[in-house]
Amino acid sequence: MPKILIVDDEQSIRDTLKEILEYEKYEVSEAKNGEEGLKMLNKEKFDVALCDIKMPKMDGLEVLEKSVEQGIDTQFIMISAHGTIETAVEATKKGAYDFIQKPPDLNRLLVTLRNALDKGSLVNETRVLKKKVSKAYDIVGESGAIQMVKETIEKVAPTDARVLITGENGTGKELVARQIHEKSNRSKGAMVEVNCAAIPSELIESELFGHEKGSFTSAVKQRIGKFEQANEGTLFLDEIGDMSLSAQAKVLRALQENRITRVGGDKDIRVNVRVVAATNKNLKEAIEENKFREDLYHRLSVILIKVPPLRDRSDDIPILVNKFLSDIAAEYGTKTKEIHTEAVQLLQKHSWTGNIRELRNVVERLVIMSGAEITTEDVVKNTDISA
Numbered sequence: 001m002p003k004i005l006i007v008d009d010e011q012s013i014r015d016t017l018k019e020i021l022e023y024e025k026y027e028v029s030e031a032k033n034g035e036e037g038l039k040m041l042n043k044e045k046f047d048v049a050l051c052d053i054k055m056p057k058m059d060g061l062e063v064l065e066k067s068v069e070q071g072i073d074t075q076f077i078m079i080s081a082h083g084t085i086e087t088a089v090e091a092t093k094k095g096a097y098d099f100i101q102k103p104p105d106l107n108r109l110l111v112t113l114r115n116a117l118d119k120g121s122l123v124n125e126t127r128v129l130k131k132k133v134s135k136a137y138d139i140v141g142e143s144g145a146i147q148m149v150k151e152t153i154e155k156v157a158p159t160d161a162r163v164l165i166t167g168e169n170g171t172g173k174e175l176v177a178r179q180i181h182e183k184s185n186r187s188k189g190a191m192v193e194v195n196c197a198a199i200p201s202e203l204i205e206s207e208l209f210g211h212e213k214g215s216f217t218s219a220v221k222q223r224i225g226k227f228e229q230a231n232e233g234t235l236f237l238d239e240i241g242d243m244s245l246s247a248q249a250k251v252l253r254a255l256q257e258n259r260i261t262r263v264g265g266d267k268d269i270r271v272n273v274r275v276v277a278a279t280n281k282n283l284k285e286a287i288e289e290n291k292f293r294e295d296l297y298h299r300l301s302v303i304l305i306k307v308p309p310l311r312d313r314s315d316d317i318p319i320l321v322n323k324f325l326s327d328i329a330a331e332y333g334t335k336t337k338e339i340h341t342e343a344v345q346l347l348q349k350h351s352w353t354g355n356i357r358e359l360r361n362v363v364e365r366l367v368i369m370s371g372a373e374i375t376t377e378d379v380v381k382n383t384d385i386s387a
Helices: 011-023 034-043 060-069 085-093 106-136 144-156 173-182 204-209 245-257 283-288 294-300 314-332 341-349 355-369 376-382
Strands: 003-007 027-031 048-052 075-080 098-101 163-166 191-195 234-238 259-261 268-270 274-279 303-306
Touching: 003 011, 003 034, 011 027, 011 106, 027 034, 034 048, 034 060, 048 060, 048 106, 060 075, 060 085, 075 085, 075 106, 085 098, 098 106, 144 173, 144 303, 163 173, 173 191, 173 234, 173 274, 204 245, 204 259, 245 259, 245 294, 283 294, 314 341, 314 355, 341 376, 355 376
Parallel strands: 003 027, 003 048, 048 075, 075 098, 163 274, 163 303, 191 234, 234 274
Antiparallel strands: 259 268
């Protein structure tokens, strides 16, 4: 049953609203002034607060403002007999869901209340989903090598320093980039990913900077590029070592000047973007071979994070295996399978050229192909790992 708090200094208003809302099967509590209302909001979880604006000592807007500051996620519907458009605008700017004049129209009140409850449900669902997504990008492991990566992320994330992440395929470079974004001051903004290896060289500039209508044959409408999409957020340039030299020159300019120009356009567009790049290539070798710009390398590598291969952190394999078993069971809607200690030890001895990605695939294969428990025989029979 949804919980509603009525905050109003007029007893008659509180009585009327309570009678109406209880008839509609809501659980209703009352507060006779703003101070009492704020205390109740801090003590209990209310879905919606119907809050009068004009009250002695602490008015409704102050209650709303303090609730927002204190992280109380109750939806506020402000009510007042002296309402103006300016008051309504101010209330919504401060975080109120809506504004209703006294005496409230019953139908309008109930519709607004239902909509506020729906919004509250969506906010809670979004929060839960964000937690799930954030958990999906956790970096799992307790080895010294991975702890060093985690400590670097903690130090670097709150800054705006550009980061270059290096490591073999499948080591989890994207996870590092995600953690940097999630722990940064830009976490409310977007993290936009560009796989430089997957985009043809002739299209990479349009992908990054956008294009104007008619700038080339297939440009039938204006396109906003990834730099603009990531404004106030993070741009993750994955496999930066595969980017063409002409695109590298434009990326360098964007980093130097914090502005870009769309393909076919002549207008400079200011962007506020934090760039995190990743590569599985040796960029210093690429510089010597004139395949990568040295000045861009120095721009990108303010902070260098090297993600260790799985063979250098084999102590983490038992933890990773258990996580994958749990994740796969959740995906399949089945009970988490047990794995024998000897089977895990066998997995620890493998070289894992595909790193964590390969390990995850092997664990999924074992879940599908094994019986109630995963044994060493299952590992030998269903993989190329020998006992």
